[in-house]
Amino acid sequence: MNQRTLALIAVSIATLIYGLNYTIAKEVMPFYVKPFGFILIRVLGATTIFWILGLFIKSEKIDKSDYKTILLASFFGIGVNMLSFFKGLSLTTPISASVMMVTSPIMVLIFSSILIRKAIGKQRIIGVIIGLIGTIILITYGNSSDSNATNSNWGNFLVFINAASYGLYLVISKKLTAKYHPITLVKWLYLVGLLITVPFGYRELMDVNWHQMPTNIYWNISFVVVFTSCITYLFNLYGLSKLKPTTVSVFIYLQPVIATIFALIVGSDSLSLIKIGATLLIFSGVYLVTRQVENSVK
Numbered sequence: 001m002n003q004r005t006l007a008l009i010a011v012s013i014a015t016l017i018y019g020l021n022y023t024i025a026k027e028v029m030p031f032y033v034k035p036f037g038f039i040l041i042r043v044l045g046a047t048t049i050f051w052i053l054g055l056f057i058k059s060e061k062i063d064k065s066d067y068k069t070i071l072l073a074s075f076f077g078i079g080v081n082m083l084s085f086f087k088g089l090s091l092t093t094p095i096s097a098s099v100m101m102v103t104s105p106i107m108v109l110i111f112s113s114i115l116i117r118k119a120i121g122k123q124r125i126i127g128v129i130i131g132l133i134g135t136i137i138l139i140t141y142g143n144s145s146d147s148n149a150t151n152s153n154w155g156n157f158l159v160f161i162n163a164a165s166y167g168l169y170l171v172i173s174k175k176l177t178a179k180y181h182p183i184t185l186v187k188w189l190y191l192v193g194l195l196i197t198v199p200f201g202y203r204e205l206m207d208v209n210w211h212q213m214p215t216n217i218y219w220n221i222s223f224v225v226v227f228t229s230c231i232t233y234l235f236n237l238y239g240l241s242k243l244k245p246t247t248v249s250v251f252i253y254l255q256p257v258i259a260t261i262f263a264l265i266v267g268s269d270s271l272s273l274i275k276i277g278a279t280l281l282i283f284s285g286v287y288l289v290t291r292q293v294e295n296s297v298k
Contacts, residue, residue, distance in 0.1 A: 007242035014235040015251040019258025021228045022094035023266060024220045029090035032217045033208050038224070039082045040194075040201025045225035047194045050187040060184045069176060070188055077169030078193025083200055085162035092155025093270075098259035099279045100159040102252060106131045106285060107167030123288050131285020135160055137278040182237050 029035050062070070089097045106128050176185055256279065264270070 003242050007239045010235040011239035011243070011251050014232040014239070015254050016258055017227045017232050019098065019255045020262055021224060022089065022098050022259040023263050025086065025224050025228070026089055026094050028217055028220050028224075029086065032213050033221070034204040035086035035090040036083060036197070036201040037204030037206075037208060038201075038221070039086050040197050040205050041221060042086075042225055042229055043078060043082065043190060043194050043197050046229035047187070047190040049226070049230050050183060050190055053183050054187045057181055057183055060180055062180070062184075062188065066176060066179070069172060070185075071192060073169055073173040073176065074189045074192035075196060076165040076172065078189055079196035080165040081162050081169060082193070083197065084158045084165065088155045088158030088160075088162060090155070091151040092159065093152065094263040095256070095260050095270075095275060096152065096156050097159045098256040099275070099282060100135065100156055101163050102256060102282055103131060103135055103160060103163045107164045111168045111171045127285045127288025129285070130288065131282050134278045134281025134283075134285060137274065137281065182233075186233065 025038070029038055033041070085097075088100075109124060110128065173185075173189075
């Protein structure tokens with residue numbers, strides 16, 4: 001088996017984990033662990049794992065001029081990103097949340113044009129508009145009859161904030177990823193992120209009744225900490241080292257497919273015409289945005 005095939009398998013496994021995560025994390029919140037408390041568990045666990053992994057690589061010194069960028073990247077990539085995602089997921093459904101995440105490429109384009117003055121062609125502008133229309137429809141009318149979706153509108157909006165903050169994080173951290181070893185960078189991002197999430201999640205973490213928690217919920221929490229927070233990162237990292245970034249980025253579009261199939265199988269969500277229509281608009285917008293970007297690279 002050649003390295004390209006191994007890389008494709010690694011990225012596929014990472015995508016599968018992300019797709020399953022929507023339903024697995026949803027089962028934990030908010031009954032057993034409230035969202036901010038869950039994020040604190042996730043960030044604390046990932047920080048510990050990455051700092052241990054950091055002991056096995058060559059030590060790197062962070063330039064003083066980069067601390068501000070790391071702080072901003074951690075604020076948007078760990079703090080706002082994760083807190084808004086888990087809070088939103090606790091209020092909405094796995095399918096709606098997974099579809100909303102696909103707007104990340106659109107948000108990357110918008111922030112790139114603002115922060116680094118990257119030109120936007122007509123086709124990409126149309127794509128942004130179509131994608132945002134789909135997003136607004138899903139946020140406004142994507143209510144669910146599911147009893148686990150206590151406030152779909154607000155939940156969908158928070159997941160959109162998560163996608164936007166993640167897009168901004170990708171733009172901010174671009175120079176850092178080329179300068180430092182990935183594990184060096186991520187261990188500092190998570191450490192700063194831990195300091196950011198403690199004030200939000202401490203009280204909710206203290207309210208967790210660990211003794212009355214079923215065994216399967218412990219497994220769900222472990223899955224999110226080990227697989228969603230760490231394994232996916234390492235597998236995507238390996239994929240990026242062997243494949244083109246555009247090839248790896250395409251896999252994000254499989255997340256809603258996997259999330260939808262798994263959610264329907266376990267009965268944690270249902271489909272509606274509004275969800276399907278909004279999804280088609282969002283995917284159409286993302287296609288127009290990424291298609292022109294790829295053409296410009298050739």
